[in-house]
Amino acid sequence: MKTDIILAGVGGQGILSIAATIGMAALHKNLYLKQAEVHGMSQRGGAVQSNMRISDKEIASDLIPMGAADIILSVEPMESLRYLPYLKKDGWLVTNTTPFINITNYPEIEEVLAEVKKQKNYVALDADKIASEIGSKRSSNIVMLGAATPFFDISFESFEEGIRKIFARKGEDIINMNLQALRAGREFTEKNR
């Protein structure tokens, strides 16, 4: 069993908390894990990504080879397209549809989404909207993670366990809200994949 994931977004959008939750889920299952992140200059509002690899065997490279990722999980639609060369032919593109516009030449969002829809396997959801409906826009990250969970070789319960551990210090309300967000994301994918 091996899952290679590219996490994508813009510096400050918090893709590292998604990575931490996946990491917890993997640890819960005693799996091998490598996760390469971007620190430093790009964190200031630039394009950021994290290479996350989970396997039941020892992992060689910290970087996912091009053409080898099982999942691109992006919290921003244009950023989801930046890493397409890394996606396997039958891999899944899972992206938020709410754009993060901090550049003047950001393309028309319809054009970006049209490009997303050209992919063979994709799930596109408005995670910000779903998160707001649940109660906090800040959990849109976890909605996105939930939407990607069907493509992992890790049980949904392990992700729930990951959420409980990551948010343990923040109290029961925050844990429940994030669990709800995780479930809402998964539900979307199950209905729309």
Added chain:
Amino acid sequence: MQKLLLLGDEAIAQGALDGGISGIYAYPGTPSTEITEYVQASKFAKENNIHSQWSVNEKTAMESGLGMSYAGKRAMVSMKHVGLNVAADAFVNSSITGVNGGLIVVAADDPSMHSSQNEQDSRFYGNFAMIPILEPVNQQEAYEMAYYGFELSEKFKLPVMLRITTRLAHSRAGVQTLEQKPQNDNSFPSDLRQFVLLPAIARKNYKSLLANQAGIEEASEKSKFNTYIDGSNKSLGIITTGIAFNYLMENFQDKELNHPVLKIGQYPIPRKQVMKMVNECDKILVLEEGAPIVEEMLKGYQKAGTPVIGRLDGTLPRDGELNPNLVAKALGLETVLDSTIPEIVKNRPPSMCVGCGHIDAYEALNIAVADYGKGRVFSDIGCYTLGALPPYNAINSCVDMGASITMAKGAADAGMVAAVAIIGDSTFTHSGITGLIDCVTENSPVTIIISDNFTTGMTGGQDSKALGKIEDICKGVGVDPDHIKVFRPLKKNMDEMVQIMKDELAYKGVSVIIPRRQCVQTMKNKKLAEQLIQLNLK
């Protein structure tokens, strides 16, 4: 002993803590910063009085580490690759003095320049200083090399370099820790003149260093970090260093690798193992992260004339990081090399944060300097370097820590007046003060903007040694107090800011302008908030 999930940087810090350090000395710099931060956050370090405060720059860090070693204790010094340029004087001479307590110098290189102004390879410095270099293949080895490195250092009485690159520094994996070692007791060097590099003593020490080379090479031959994995297909032998081994193995997850492989993690390169490969194989491929150091060395190393391929003949790119696909191509394997992305995807470069004080300072500066024309603003290393990008297009240089002030001086000496320097508070104390003294000595017509946000911003908001001291430093080195101007960079103060800048640009002497407002990234830092109240800066 436990299993931890650690960044490469954190693994080094944990290895140093378990290996018995008494202190770490460093200046923040990507990708090395998290090593020191890990020690700073460690409860164990606090309880055991392990030093972890930031140094003012890499040179002072290196010297303090050497001082701790002199006193018999184990010390780690950590920096990014270009930081080693700053520390180079102390670093190179530390191989001539030798050490007392074990000393590890961590150099974190940044191939592909993710967050740096060049991609220099620190192994050059290690070779130049003639000391052992350790280069881990993964987080576990990063931990073990830090752990064992002190023994290696104490065995040969030499500093040891631990060289990593960004990928390992900022990638997380499981690490199995080892038994906690105690700190060393204080002790004097056995020869109290060992560290006195008067020529007569330095010559003697240098001869010892040269004589030591056979021993450190033998240590490499025997090192568990150097492994020869034999293979039946001798048409090609493969030498890897550090993490390049992983990119090789990534291509052989589901097929057999039958070429001999020499995995190097400890330098000097193990000559016997290298010669075995040279003599047995028809050709050698070198996979190394950074510059073609081993590749170049091999060309002069062997009389057999076995062809060596790698970064120098185009088998691999001469610059940038390696990755599994590039290595696959070098081996003639089928791989994906097409990295084209949909045209619609636009670049998203980093930018200054919404609400950042540097932005207001630049907006004022652009207006104030307009009368003199473009091309006269020398900048420095930090978040404000992003002022080079649109919409500001405000700066014309970014070279090394502190260069803004001295380059402005040189330009003013050449007759380019007004000449402006813009530098951050932490960079100013790192390497700006000496240049300011040059300016004051000659009363050079330069306008120096010290954009003070109370922190080392780009690396994540570490302490700034300049906190609450900038005016006193400037006055102390002789800047006329009438030409030290402080204001709060906010849109509503734009007219005042522009007027101050215009007045000082017209002044034919040294002026210091200090736009002062807290970095928006540090607003949640409680310790800083208290300090700012105490210093009356809030």
